[in-house]
Each structure stands twice: as C-alpha cells, then as structure tokens.
Amino acid sequence: MIEIKNLHKGFGGEEILKGIDYVFETGKTNLVIGQSGSGKSVLLKCMLGLFKPEEGTIEYDGTAYSSFTDEEQRELRKEVGMLFQGGALFDSMTVEENVMFPLRMFTKQRKRELKTRVAEVLKRVNLDGNENKYPAEISGGMQKRVAIARAIVNKPKYLFCDEPNSGLDPTTATIIDKLIQELTRENNITTVIITHDMNSVLEIGENIAFLKDGVLAWKGDKSQIFKTEDKTVTDFVYSSDLFKKVRDAQLKGY
Amino acid sequence: MSYVHSIGEYFLMIKGVFGRMTKRSVLKELIFKEIDELIIGSLGIVAFISFFIGGVVAIQTALNLNNPLIPKTLIAFAARQSIILEFAPTFISIIMAGKVGSFITSSIGSMRVTEQIDALEVMGINSLNYLIFPKIIAMLTYPFVIAISMFLGIIGAYAAAVFGGFVGNDLFLTGLQDGFEGFHIVYAFIKTFIFAMILATIPAYHGYYMKGGALEVGHASTTAFVWTSVVLIITNYIVTQLLLS
Ligand SMILES: Nc1ncnc2c1ncn2[C@@H]1O[C@H](COP(=O)(O)OP(=O)(O)O)[C@@H](O)[C@H]1O
Ligand SMILES: [Mg+2]
Numbered sequence A: 001m002i003e004i005k006n007l008h009k010g011f012g013g014e015e016i017l018k019g020i021d022y023v024f025e026t027g028k029t030n031l032v033i034g035q036s037g038s039g040k041s042v043l044l045k046c047m048l049g050l051f052k053p054e055e056g057t058i059e060y061d062g063t064a065y066s067s068f069t070d071e072e073q074r075e076l077r078k079e080v081g082m083l084f085q086g087g088a089l090f091d092s093m094t095v096e097e098n099v100m101f102p103l104r105m106f107t108k109q110r111k112r113e114l115k116t117r118v119a120e121v122l123k124r125v126n127l128d129g130n131e132n133k134y135p136a137e138i139s140g141g142m143q144k145r146v147a148i149a150r151a152i153v154n155k156p157k158y159l160f161c162d163e164p165n166s167g168l169d170p171t172t173a174t175i176i177d178k179l180i181q182e183l184t185r186e187n188n189i190t191t192v193i194i195t196h197d198m199n200s201v202l203e204i205g206e207n208i209a210f211l212k213d214g215v216l217a218w219k220g221d222k223s224q225i226f227k228t229e230d231k232t233v234t235d236f237v238y239s240s241d242l243f244k245k246v247r248d249a250q251l252k253g254y
Numbered sequence B: 001m002s003y004v005h006s007i008g009e010y011f012l013m014i015k016g017v018f019g020r021m022t023k024r025s026v027l028k029e030l031i032f033k034e035i036d037e038l039i040i041g042s043l044g045i046v047a048f049i050s051f052f053i054g055g056v057v058a059i060q061t062a063l064n065l066n067n068p069l070i071p072k073t074l075i076a077f078a079a080r081q082s083i084i085l086e087f088a089p090t091f092i093s094i095i096m097a098g099k100v101g102s103f104i105t106s107s108i109g110s111m112r113v114t115e116q117i118d119a120l121e122v123m124g125i126n127s128l129n130y131l132i133f134p135k136i137i138a139m140l141t142y143p144f145v146i147a148i149s150m151f152l153g154i155i156g157a158y159a160a161a162v163f164g165g166f167v168g169n170d171l172f173l174t175g176l177q178d179g180f181e182g183f184h185i186v187y188a189f190i191k192t193f194i195f196a197m198i199l200a201t202i203p204a205y206h207g208y209y210m211k212g213g214a215l216e217v218g219h220a221s222t223t224a225f226v227w228t229s230v231v232l233i234i235t236n237y238i239v240t241q242l243l244l245s
Helices: A040-047 A070-077 A095-106 A111-124 A140-152 A170-187 A198-204 A231-237 A241-251 B002-017 B024-064 B073-113 B116-122 B127-139 B142-163 B169-177 B182-208 B214-244
Strands: A002-011 A014-024 A029-033 A055-060 A080-083 A158-162 A190-195 A207-212 A215-220
Touching: A002 A040, A014 A040, A014 A055, A014 A190, A014 A207, A014 A215, A029 A040, A029 A170, A029 A198, A040 A158, A040 A190, A080 A140, A080 B116, A095 A111, A095 A140, A111 A140, A140 A170, A158 A170, A170 A190, A170 A198, A190 A198, A207 A231, A215 A231, B002 B127, B002 B182, B024 B073, B024 B127, B024 B142, B073 B116, B073 B127, B073 B142, B073 B169, B073 B182, B073 B214, B116 B127, B127 B182, B142 B169, B142 B182, B182 B214
Parallel strands: A029 A190, A029 A207, A080 A158, A158 A190
Antiparallel strands: A002 A014, A002 A055, A207 A215
C-alpha cells in the first residue's frame, strides 16, 4: 500500500500538484487518469523519489519516504519496478541481458540461477525464444513485454507504469493491460498505472484517481466512472465519440 | 550567465561520476567494452591519417628547401618536431572529438531521450558513474593511440621523403635524431592525457544533460564537437605556455 497525503509540488512558482491525498491499494491496479499536462507524470516522479515534494508525505507501507536514509531509499528502489512509456530498454543489450540487468546489479546469484529466473519471467510474458534478440529487432508490443519482464524480475512490491499502452494498437494494448493486472494479482503487487486511455479504464480500472488541474477531482472504480454525473469526469470520459455512443446506447436501453 | 551555469553543472557531473560506484564486475565489463569502442575502434582512422599527413609534412618541407645552405636533415627534423609536438597530440585529438566525441554524445543522449537514464536512476544506480566512469578509464589508454600516431607519422614522413627521392636514407635518419629533447615527449604526453579527459567528459556532459528528442541528439553532437574542439585548442595553448615557454 502506498499512501500519499497532502502532496504539493510546483516548478518555478507554478504549482502543479495542489495537495493530493490518495491510497494505492495492494494487489490491485490503481489507475491515475487525467488530461495531458494534468500532472500525472509529476505525481509518479514524486512517488519514485525523482522529484522532492514541497509539502506532504508519501508512505510506503506505513513508512514515509522522506524519513528513509539514502541507503534505505536504495533498498526501497530494489522493491520498485518501473515500466516506462517507451519501454526504456537498454538498446545495447539483448532481451535476456535487459531482463537480467536488475538481478545482476542487485543480487549475488550465479549466472545459471539468473538465466533460470530470466527464462521463467520471459515465459510468463510469452517471450521465450527471444532471449538473444536486440530491442530494435522486436515489435513495440514485444518491447513493452520485455520491459514488463525487466520490471518484475526482481519480484517488486511496487510497480509503476507510465502510459503502458501508448503507441500500441488496441489489441496489443489490451494484452499489455491484462498482463499487468494478472501480474499484480499473482504477486500481490501495489501497482500504479498512469494513463489517459479510456479502454484501460474499462478493462482494468479497479481503483481510479482522476486528476484535473493539480487536484484529485474524483475517485472510484470502473463501474462508477461510467455512471457518475460529475461534469468534470464526464467531460473527460466522454470526450471520445465512441464512448458517447456507448453511453447513448446504454441510456436507450440497448 | 548560462555558461557559468554549464561550467558549474559540468563540475558537479564530474563529482557525481566519482560518487557511488557501480558493482565492480559490471564496471569491469563496461570498461572493456568502451576500450573496444572508443580506442580500438579509432586505430584504423588514426593510422591512416597519421601516415599520410606525416608524408605530406615531409614533402612540404622538402619542396620549400630551396636554399642550398640549409641542410637536407631539416626535412626529418621538421617532420619529427611537428608530428610529436602538435600533429599527433592536438590534430588527432580534434579528429577524435569528431569521431569518439560525437559517438559519446549521441549514445548517452539517446539514452536520455528514451528514458534509459531514468530507468537506471529508478533502479537506484548512479547513472553518471555507470555511463561516464568507464569512458574516462578507457580513455586512459588514449596515449597509446597518440604514440601509434607519432610512430606512423614519422614512418609516413620517411616513406615520402626517402622513397620520394627528396633525401637519402642516412640524411633522413641523421635529421631525425638532430637536437632531440626528451622533454618534448613528456610535454606531448602530458597534453595527450589532459586531452583524453576532455574527450571523455565534455561530449558526455552534452549527452547527459540534453533535452528533447532524436533531432536534438544530432544537434547536441554538433554542439559537443564544437565545444570539445574549442576547449582542446585553448588547453593546448595554456599547456604549451606553461610547459615550453
Ligand atoms: N521537470 C519539470 N520542470 C518544470 N515543469 C515541469 C517538469 N515536469 C513537468 N512539468 C510541468 O508540469 C505539468 C504537468 O506535467 P506532467 O506531469 O508531465 O503531465 P502529464 O499528466 O501529461 O503526465 C506540465 O505543465 C509540465 O510542463
Ligand atoms: Mg506524462
């Protein structure tokens, strides 16, 4: 569980996050949604400790991040998996080397044990047989799955995903979303997903936090978000014609 | 004002590079990879340029020797002096600013724009140390490149002067040993060492702190080349003033 309390963060006098309170639950996919520029990535970077908030706390299972020593922060980072928007695979390394990287850095296992674990994780994301390919040689969807494999190989307690399905076709995007949800459940991970994709909300929105202009404008789950009357939410959710038509059809009772 | 900022940022970067160290076994691998890419990968072009420029220096000197009072030994003497003092250490370093420098900027820069550096930081790795330290260590072997350049430059001068019929074998070898000062070699290698550090760190700075996308990576490489060359030339001037005058 990650709990943020009264989080404030600004840049050069402009406040981007204006006091956010939220609880990200363990074993669930927690989605943070909102328009581009609403501060989703800033929130994520504050949680990762890459930005220092001006005010407020971020508690990892009850302990405030700011109270950790440098050493403890590094220890915490070993429990964190991060899936970057573009995958951020190391392009000088093969698929296997990419996935093995966190293990090589942080564990003292032998090469054979490392290979076994990597093979296991690659199989889990349906990429066995691609060990020796380079990121440039595989498709965008496969790169994302390698990135997921790298993020979970060290059995993290917390998983952060920044727009995990941007740049993917809808079918592949759904596969990625489902994979993240399954892994979250299997391993009881606290997963935070940043997205502006309503399909993801529909698929895996177990907890949803809606950010608008730096404040938490709404929270709930996927069944609630399609019923709410809250105008700030409906403006966002039904900004796409497809979702408007779906809603109209539902209202007409189809 | 922004120059002051950049200079400050550059020195903070150097401090960061020597901060928390990456796991030893990983670092060792990275250093060998960098030696292969930065040093071994440059030997071909350095050998080629050195041999032919050495030849041209000898021919130019020979062609300008019209006064019968000036001995023909000057051909080898002049070639040796210009190759050892300036051509090998300075001119080759400018070439390397283009070859090695732009490679360093673009490889670190593309890691920046594709969030690979963020990925390292999120894992709790000191990305400055991971990316730049191995390059600095690899560049410690750069004086070998310059030694090879000196050697091949003189061979090139010999080939052009002797086989080209400008001077005989004996006169060339006499000229080559004329007024030889050991300190010139020391001077040349002191500057080579300083140039190596410049070649590793200034391009790295431009890559590491770049912002934007793929287009900006190309732009950063060009800027890095210009700045690396400028700093090399100024450093050359200062070191020469301090050591030789
Ligand atoms: N490092 C930074 N320095 C200054 N401003 C920033 C920085 N990072 C983000 N911002 C600003 O914060 C706002 C929110 O950005 P971001 O969190 O990236 O939005 P998004 O919700 O699309 O992820 C934007 O106006 C952006 O310009
Ligand atoms: Mg964003």
